[in-house]
Amino acid sequence: MERGRFISLEGGEGAGKSTQIRLLAEALEARGKHVVVTREPGGTEGAEAIRALLLSGGQDRWNDATEALLFAAARADHVAKLIRPALDRGDWVLCDRFVDSTRAYQGGAGGMADADILMLHQIGSGGLLPDRTLLLDLPVEEGARRAAARSATADRMGAKARDYYQKVGARFRAMAEAEADRFRLIDAMGAPEDVSARLLAALDDLL
Numbered sequence: 001m002e003r004g005r006f007i008s009l010e011g012g013e014g015a016g017k018s019t020q021i022r023l024l025a026e027a028l029e030a031r032g033k034h035v036v037v038t039r040e041p042g043g044t045e046g047a048e049a050i051r052a053l054l055l056s057g058g059q060d061r062w063n064d065a066t067e068a069l070l071f072a073a074a075r076a077d078h079v080a081k082l083i084r085p086a087l088d089r090g091d092w093v094l095c096d097r098f099v100d101s102t103r104a105y106q107g108g109a110g111g112m113a114d115a116d117i118l119m120l121h122q123i124g125s126g127g128l129l130p131d132r133t134l135l136l137d138l139p140v141e142e143g144a145r146r147a148a149a150r151s152a153t154a155d156r157m158g159a160k161a162r163d164y165y166q167k168v169g170a171r172f173r174a175m176a177e178a179e180a181d182r183f184r185l186i187d188a189m190g191a192p193e194d195v196s197a198r199l200l201a202a203l204d205d206l207l
């Protein structure tokens with residue numbers, strides 16, 4: 001059987017990842033694909049338990065290294081128990097954030113070396129990378145406006161200083177440029193249906 005496709009959606013807070021992953025799943029299902037929608041950190045019982053550790057508590061609960069280790073552990077469980085089995089079945093896996101978020105947040109903004117994060121990913125998850133990574137690109141201010149309109153209180157990862165998110169965005173864009181085969185930079189401004197059409201077009205060669 002043909003192996004499934006692994007697609008990740010990346011981008012800063014409020015860029016529209018969760019909105020777009022739903023629209024993308026519908027569009028792919030309409031084309032007859034079996035689709036599994038999942039998220040990081042999380043997706044399995046163990047990884048969701050680690051998610052709760054990461055997203056609650058004070059800013060000083062974890063530092064960048066302990067965050068990166070927890071993300072790598074959550075991802076290892078998620079890849080072994082959910083993502084690889086789904087791909088082996090031939091399903092399309094759509095993942096709301098993946099290793100590139102750790103590279104952007106704990107790496108680009110937190111200062112951890114990219115090679116160290118990728119080494120943890122190699123140990124935990126065999127270095128599995130998506131077939132395509134769709135980076136939703138939105139000015140930080142617009143993402144913050146959207147996220148604030150959604151909920152008044154941010155979680156632990158969503159409550160850092162503005163400068164932190166500028167660094168996250170810069171690292172995301174640098175990765176997209178350096179790994180142009182895997183990444184597609186998607187303009188996330190405009191109506192959700194318009195953004196969705198851009199995402200689908202960026203998967204054209206995989207369909």
Ligand SMILES: Nc1ncnc2c1ncn2[C@@H]1O[C@H](COP(=O)(O)OP(=O)(O)OP(=O)(O)O)[C@@H](O)[C@H]1O
Nearest residue numbers: 012013014015016017018019146147150190191192
């Ligand atoms: N194209 C759009 N235009 C305007 N508002 C949008 C658009 N897409 C999503 N939104 C709204 O913006 C908010 C953030 O969107 P969403 O939750 O999809 O972003 P996200 O990238 O998943 O954010 P987070 O990183 O915080 O999980 C939601 O209230 C959503 O309804």
Ligand SMILES: [Mg+2]
Nearest residue numbers: 017018019096
């Ligand atoms: Mg979301």
